[in-house]
Amino acid sequence: MVIPLWMQFRIIIFSFASGIVTGVLFDIYRLIRGIKVVRYLVIIEDILFWILSALIVFVFLLYTQYAVLSVYVYMYLILGIICYLWMFSKWFIMVEKKLVGGLFRIIRILFKHILYPFKLLFYKNKKVSKN
Template sequence: MPLSLNMQFNLILYSSIAGFITGLLFDIYRGIRGLNSIKVITIIEDILFWVLTALIIFTFLLYTNYAFLTPYVYIFIIIALLIYLRLFSKYFYSLEKLLIKKVNTIIRIVFKNIIYPIKIIFSKVMDKSK
């Protein structure tokens, strides 16, 4: 039985959204992974990432279009992923790197401000013990 036009439109829409979600997850993973020099760890991380992404996308498609996994779904996921990688990935990735850099700076400043009084107290205690 052919699908209704509304169902076909939803199939295309949700497949395209799944492609964009895959692109976002890939950019987040790329930011987290960084540059590993150990090939075995990189291979294991890649496999785990793609398994997790497949589970997330399948769950998304299961809730949105009852997991109709036709060739068109795969085609639209790939097309949306390529569009995301071509048009939006560089902006999202640079924003992600900037955000990580700012968060690291804030954490470093807070950590140093917390440790500084402890260093002073510790140095005073050690001087009195002599």
């Protein structure tokens, strides 16, 4: 079956884009994986990550290029992963860490502000009961 040139170009572009998406998923997984867990959980996490990643890439390729899978699709997918990891990974991880740190900081501040009236209430009750 001969595929038109515009379709081949589209297949290459979306294969490369799915490689970049896989690289982003891998960086998110690396950030989550930074937490120390038991060895057998790491194996389960790895298997689940690659299954999820394969499903996402397959669905992405299914909707964008009708699941045409050939050697050059895999080649451009791997090339997209390599380009992402080489060019954008350090920047993306830095942004992820700042976003997660900022999110935790906001949650901590909100939690302290919400609990502050209760601390005052219970602190006064303890102080009154000691007298």
